[in-house]
Amino acid sequence: MSDILQIIDADGSKTGxxxxxxxxxxxxxxxxxxxxxxxxxxxxxxQRTGKIGFSVPNRGVEATSVGAAAALDxxxxxxxxxxxxxxxxxxxxxxxxxxxxxxxxxxxxxxxxRQMPVHFSFTEPLKWLSISSPLGTQIPQAVGISLASKKRxxxxxxxxxxxxxxxxxxxxxxxxxxxxxxxxxxxxxxxxNQWAISCPGHKQTASESYAIKGEAYxxxxxxxxxxxxxxxxxxxxxxxxxxRAGEGPxxxxxxxxxxxxxxxxxxxxxxxxxxxxxxxxANEPLKRFRAYxxxxxxxxxxxxxxxxxxxxxxxxxxxxxxxAKGRPVLGTIFTDVWQDQPAHLTQQMEYCIKHYSERxxxxxxxxxxxx
Amino acid sequence: xxxxxxxxxxxxxxxxxxxxxxxxxxxxxDVGPKGGVFxxxxxLTAEFGEERCFDTPLSEDGIIGxxxxxxxxxxxxxxxxxxxxFIFPAFDxxxxxxxxxxxxxxxxxxxxxxIRTPYGGGIRGxxxxxxxxxxxxxxxxxxxxxxxxxxxxxxxxxxxxxQDPDPVLFMEPKALYRAFREEVPEGMYTVDLSxxxxxxxxxDCVVFCYGAMVPVATEAAERIxxxxxxxxxxxxxxxLMPLDEESILQAVKDCGRAVVVHEAPRFCGxxxxxxxxxxxxxxEHVEAPIKRVTGFDTPFPNTLENYYMPDARRVLDAxxxxxxx
Numbered sequence: 001m002s003d004i005l006q007i008i009d010a011d012g013s014k015t016g017x018x019x020x021x022x023x024x025x026x027x028x029x030x031x032x033x034x035x036x037x038x039x040x041x042x043x044x045x046x047q048r049t050g051k052i053g054f055s056v057p058n059r060g061v062e063a064t065s066v067g068a069a070a071a072l073d074x075x076x077x078x079x080x081x082x083x084x085x086x087x088x089x090x091x092x093x094x095x096x097x098x099x100x101x102x103x104x105x106x107x108x109x110x111x112x113x114r115q116m117p118v119h120f121s122f123t124e125p126l127k128w129l130s131i132s133s134p135l136g137t138q139i140p141q142a143v144g145i146s147l148a149s150k151k152r153x154x155x156x157x158x159x160x161x162x163x164x165x166x167x168x169x170x171x172x173x174x175x176x177x178x179x180x181x182x183x184x185x186x187x188x189x190x191x192x193n194q195w196a197i198s199c200p201g202h203k204q205t206a207s208e209s210y211a212i213k214g215e216a217y218x219x220x221x222x223x224x225x226x227x228x229x230x231x232x233x234x235x236x237x238x239x240x241x242x243x244r245a246g247e248g249p250x251x252x253x254x255x256x257x258x259x260x261x262x263x264x265x266x267x268x269x270x271x272x273x274x275x276x277x278x279x280x281x282a283n284e285p286l287k288r289f290r291a292y293x294x295x296x297x298x299x300x301x302x303x304x305x306x307x308x309x310x311x312x313x314x315x316x317x318x319x320x321x322x323x324a325k326g327r328p329v330l331g332t333i334f335t336d337v338w339q340d341q342p343a344h345l346t347q348q349m350e351y352c353i354k355h356y357s358e359r360x361x362x363x364x365x366x367x368x369x370x371x
Numbered sequence: 372x373x374x375x376x377x378x379x380x381x382x383x384x385x386x387x388x389x390x391x392x393x394x395x396x397x398x399x400x401d402v403g404p405k406g407g408v409f410x411x412x413x414x415l416t417a418e419f420g421e422e423r424c425f426d427t428p429l430s431e432d433g434i435i436g437x438x439x440x441x442x443x444x445x446x447x448x449x450x451x452x453x454x455x456x457f458i459f460p461a462f463d464x465x466x467x468x469x470x471x472x473x474x475x476x477x478x479x480x481x482x483x484x485x486i487r488t489p490y491g492g493g494i495r496g497x498x499x500x501x502x503x504x505x506x507x508x509x510x511x512x513x514x515x516x517x518x519x520x521x522x523x524x525x526x527x528x529x530x531x532x533x534q535d536p537d538p539v540l541f542m543e544p545k546a547l548y549r550a551f552r553e554e555v556p557e558g559m560y561t562v563d564l565s566x567x568x569x570x571x572x573x574x575d576c577v578v579f580c581y582g583a584m585v586p587v588a589t590e591a592a593e594r595i596x597x598x599x600x601x602x603x604x605x606x607x608x609x610x611l612m613p614l615d616e617e618s619i620l621q622a623v624k625d626c627g628r629a630v631v632v633h634e635a636p637r638f639c640g641x642x643x644x645x646x647x648x649x650x651x652x653x654x655e656h657v658e659a660p661i662k663r664v665t666g667f668d669t670p671f672p673n674t675l676e677n678y679y680m681p682d683a684r685r686v687l688d689a690x691x692x693x694x695x696x
Contacts, residue, residue, distance in 0.1 A: 078444070112477040121476040129443070130476035134467045140433050141468070144440020144448075151396075151422055152445070170460065174433030181428055336474045337513050339481070339536040342565065342613035 004255060005235055006225040010283045012291025019234050023298050029070055029229050030293055031307050032091035033062040033286050038311040039086055039096060040260070042319050043103060043117075047264040051323060052103045056118045057260025060227075062087045063285030064191050064254040067232025068159060071240050074126040076149075076156035080142035083118050083131050084191065084258075085161050092126045096318030106325040112336070113328040136162060136169030139188070143179045146186045146243075155244040157185040159236075165196025167210050176251065180218040185243035187236065188219070188251040191226065193258035194280075198271040214251035226254030227285040230292075259284060330356060330367030375555040378548040380522035381411045381487070384529040385449065387559055389419050395533060396441060397424040399434055399451030399487075408453055409489060409548055435461040435486065439469050442484040447533055455490035455542060456499040462507075469538040470513030485532045485539045490518075491583050491634055492666075492680050493546030497673035503582075503635035503666070508540050509612040509644075515539040516611040517564060520585035522553045524609060527562030535564065544583035565610045567618045573602030576628040576690055579619065579645050581608040584632045584681060591686035595694075603690060611641060619645065620653050627658040628693040634680045637665040659696035662689040 007016040021029075036058050043055035058065070065087030072079070074092055081088065089099060098110070102120050105113035110121045111130065121130035129145075132138060142160030149156035166172055167190060179186045190210045194201055207213055214221030224235040232254055239250035257280035261268045268277075293299040299307075334341065334349035341349075353367035364370050375383060389395045397415055399407070403426040406413030415424035427434050431452055438450040452458045458465070469482045492501040509516045517532050517539055519525040525543065532539035570585060571592050580588040585607045592603035606622055608614060623629050629649055631642035642663040649661055664681045672679050 080440075110477050110479060111475055114477070115475050119475070121479050123479045130472060130480055132468060132475075134463055137436065137463060137468050140436025140464070141440040141443070143433075144437035144442070145444045146440070147437065148441045148444035148446045158440070170432045170463070171436060174428075174430040174436060177428050177430065178433045178437050336478045338473070338515070338613075343616060344613060 004223045004225055005231045006228050007230040007234065008228045008288055008292045010227075010288055012288045012295055014292070016231070018230055019237065021233075025070065026293060026298050027307075028091065029066050029233075030289055030299065030304070031311070032066045032069070032087050033229065033289060034308050035090040035096070035311045035314065036062045036065070036087040037286060038308070038315045039090070039099065042315040044264065046103065046319060052117055054117045055103065055264045056083050057258070057263070058084055058086045060259030060280065060284055061191055061193050061256045063229035063289065064189070064226040064232050064256050066091045067229040068161070068189050068236045070233050071236035072157070072159060076154065078127045078129065078142070078145045078156065078158040080129045080138040080145060080158055080160040081131060082135070082138065082162045082166065082191070084163065084193070089120065089122070089126075089128065094122060094125065096314050097321045098122070100318045100322030101325070104322045104325070105327075106322055107328045108322070108325055109328070112332050136166040136171030138162070139166070139169075139171040139175030140178060143175050143182070143184045143186050146184045147182060150185055155185075157187060157240055157243040159187045159189060161189045161191060163196060164190060164192040164194065164201055164204055164210060165199060167213060168204060176214065176217040176219055176249075179249040183246070183248040185246070186249045187239045187243060188214075188249060189236070190251065190253045192253050192255050195258050195262070195268070195272065197262040197266060209253060211251060211253035219249050219251050221251040221253065223253045223255060226256030227283055227288065229285060229289055256285070257283065327369050329369070330363060372554050372556055374552040375522045376549045376552050377519070377522045377525045377543070378409055378411050380526040380555045381529060381543060382413055383555060384526035385412065385415060386418065387526070388530050388533050389415065389423060391559060392447065394445060395423075395447045395449060397449045397451070398427050398438065400427060400429055400453050402426060402451050407451060409545065411487070411543070412451065431457055431459075431461040432464055435464040435469065438484050438486070439464060439472070439482050442482045443472070443480050447483050447485075449485045449487060449533055452486060452488040454496075454500050455488040455504055456502045458488060458504065465508070465514065465538070465540070466511050470511050473537065474513060481536060482538045483536050485529070485535075485541050487529070487541045487543060489545035489548070490542045491544045491546055492671060492676050493583060495673060495676065498670050501671040501676065503633065505542060505611055506635060506639060506641050509641060513538070514612065515564060516542065517609065518542045518544065518582040518611060519609065520544065520547060520582055520607050522555050524562050524568065526555055527560050528564065528609065530559065531561040531564050534561070539564075542582065546583040547586070550586070562609075565613050565615050567615045568607040568609055570605040570607050571603060573604040574626055575601040575603060576630065576693055577604045577606060577622040577626040578630045578632060578686065578690065579606050579608055580632040581611065584634055587681060587683050588632050588686050590683040591690060594683060594687055595690055599694070601694060616648065619648065623649050623653050624656045627656055629657065630662045630664060630686065630689045630693060632664045632681055632686055634666045636668045637663055638668050640665055659693040662693055664689045
C-alpha cells in the first residue's frame with residue numbers, strides 16, 4: 001500500500017514509464033490545467049470585486065482532475081463529481097462562458113440560477129451530473145449509474161470523485177460496499193488534498209491511507225501522485241480497463257494539496273502551517289508538467305507562455321459575456337420541480353409574478369427583468 | 372379478476388409493470404428469493420431474474436443512492452425500504468438528491484424512481500416498526516407522496532407511480548396488507564395520482580383520511596348513520612403531494628363541516644395542512660371548527676398501540692362535536 005505511482009517528479013523529470021500519449025493529447029492536458037488555473041484566478045477577481053458570491057479554488061489539484069478526465073470516453077462514460085474538479089470540464093472543452101454562466105447564475109446557466117456557483121450540470125459535451133453540496137451523495141449514485149449501463153450490456157463506466165473528507169460520509173461507505181458486492185464498473189477517485197475545510201487527514205481517519213479503505217470493501221485501492229497528471233492518467237486507465245472488462249471497481253487515492261482556501265469564504269492561513277504550504281507550492285502540478293513537456297520537446301517556453309496567455313484571455317472574455325446576460329425569469333422559480341407543474345405551484349407562480357411586477361420596477365408582468 | 376389482499380395487489384402490480392417494461396427493476400433488503408419480509412416481492416426474482424429483482428446490502432442510503440443512479444441512467448427502479456421507520460439514513464438521498472435533481476439541473480437529469488415502504492401501526496411493532504412519516508416527505512418540494520387504502524388502488528396507484536417521470540414515495544399501510552380482499556383486475560390498469568376517492572357519500576360532514584385510517588373513518592361514518600342518521604362523506608386522499616386541492620375544498624363547501632384523520636402525530640402533521648387550506652380558502656362555508664383526529668405527539672408505543680392510534684370511536688366523537696357545534 002505504500003507505493004505511490006509517480007511518472008513525473010516535482011522538477012519535471014521522468015521517474016517512471018510514461019503512458020503512450022500523442023503530443024496533441026499532452027497539450028490538451030496541459031491546456032486544461034492552465035485553463036483551470038486561469039478560471040480560478042478570474043473567479044477570485046470576480047468574487048473579490050463582488051460580482052459573484054462564491055467560488056471554490058482549484059489551485060493545486062488540477063492534475064488529478066485532468067489526468068482522470070483524459071482516461072474516460074465521454075461518448076459513453078459518466079462523471080459523478082464533487083465541486084473541486086473544474087479541470088475535467090476544461091479537458092473536455094466545456095466553453096468557459098458556459099461555466100461562468102453558472103458562476104453568475106444567469107439566464108443561460110444550465111442550473112437556471114438555482115444553485116450556488118461551481119455547481120455545474122452538463123449533458124454535453126460530457127455527462128457531468130449536477131453537483132450537490134451535501135457531501136458524498138454522488139458516490140452511491142455513480143454506482144447506480146454504472147450498474148444501469150452494465151445491466152444493458154454496455155461497457156460504460158462511471159467515475160465518481162470526492163475529497164478526503166468525504167471518505168467519512170455515509171455515501172462513501174454505502175457506495176464502496178455496493179460496488180464491491182455488485183462488481184459495479186465504478187471508479188472511485190479520492191482527491192486527497194489534505195484538508196476538509198480546516199480538518200487535516202489525521203483528524204479525518206485513523207487509517208494509514210484512504211486507498212487502504214478499499215480493502216475492507218473488496219475494492220482494490222491504489223495511491224498515485226495527484227500532482228502528476230500522467231500518473232493519475234495511468235492509474236485511471238488501468239481502473240477503467242478493469243471496469244470495462246467486468247472486473248469491478250477501483251479506489252484511487254490521488255495525493256495532492258489544496259493550495260487555496262476551501263472556498264472564497266475561507267481563510268486557510270488560520271490553519272494551514274506556512275511551511276507546509278510552502279513545500280506544497282514547490283510540488284505543484286502546473287510547473288512540473290510544463291517543465292516535463294519542455295524537456296520532452298512537446299512545448300517550448302514560448303508555446304507554453306502562449307497557451308497561458310490565451311487561457312487568461314479566454315477566461316476574461318467568458319466572464320464578460322456571462323456577466324452581460326440577464327437573470328433567469330421569475331417563473332423559473334416554479335418550473336422543473338416536477339415534469340408537470342401541479343396546480344398549487346401554478347397558483348404560487350402567478351401570485352409571485354403579479355406581486356413583484358406590481359411592486360418591483362425591475363420585473364414586468366411576464367416575470368421577466370426588462371431593465 | 373381475482374380477489375386479492377393489498378400485499379398481493381402490490382405484488383401483482385409489480386409483476387404487471389415488470390412484464391410490460393424491461394427498465395423496471397426492484398431492489399432492496401430481502402426482496403429477492405425471500406420475496407420481502409411481507410412477501411410484496413414474492414417470486415419476482417424467480418420470474419424476472421436476478422438482474423431485475425435483487426437483494427442489496429443492508430443500507431437504506433445505498434439502496435436509494437444506487438436507485439437514483441439507476442433512474443438517471445435509463446432505468447425505473449422500485450426501491451423497497453423494509454419499514455418506513457428505517458428510511459432516515461436515506462433521508463439525505465431522498466430529500467437532497469432525488470427530490471431536487473430535476474430542479475437543480477434545469478431538467479437535464481431526472482429521477483423516475485419509486486420508493487415503496489410499509490408504514491403505520493397495528494402490528495405491535497413499537498417505536499421502530501410503526502411510524503407514519505408522511506409529513507416529512509410531503510413537506511419536500513419535488514417528491515410525490517402516495518398512500519393507497521385498498522387492493523385495487525394499491526395496484527393502480529403503484530403502476531402510476533412507477534410510470535411517473537419523477538420520484539414517488541409510495542407508502543403502504545401495513546395494517547391493511549392482509550386486512551381484507553377485493554376484486555383486482557388482471558393485467559395493466561392505472562389509478563391517476565393526485566385524485567381523491569369518495570369512499571362514502573354524504574353532505575353533513577366530510578372526513579379526510581388516507582391509508583389505514585380509511586376503514587376507521589368509514590366505520591365511524593357507518594355508526595353515525597345508524598345512531599343519528601347523518602350522512603358523512605369519507606374522502607380517501609390517496610395522493611398527499613401534489614394533492615387534489617379542488618376536490619378537497621369542494622367537499623368542504625358541500626358539507627360545511629370537516630374532520631381530518633391520520634395516525635401520525637398531530638403537531639405539524641398532514642392534517643394541519645388540510646385544516647389550514649380549508650381555513651384559508653373556504654372559511655365562509657365552514658360551520659364548525661375543523662377537527663383533527665390523530666396519533667399523539669409522543670413516540671409510537673408498543674403494548675398500548677391501540678390507544679395511540681385513532682379508532683372509530685375517536686373519529687365518531689370528532690364528527691359528533693362538529694355536527695353539534
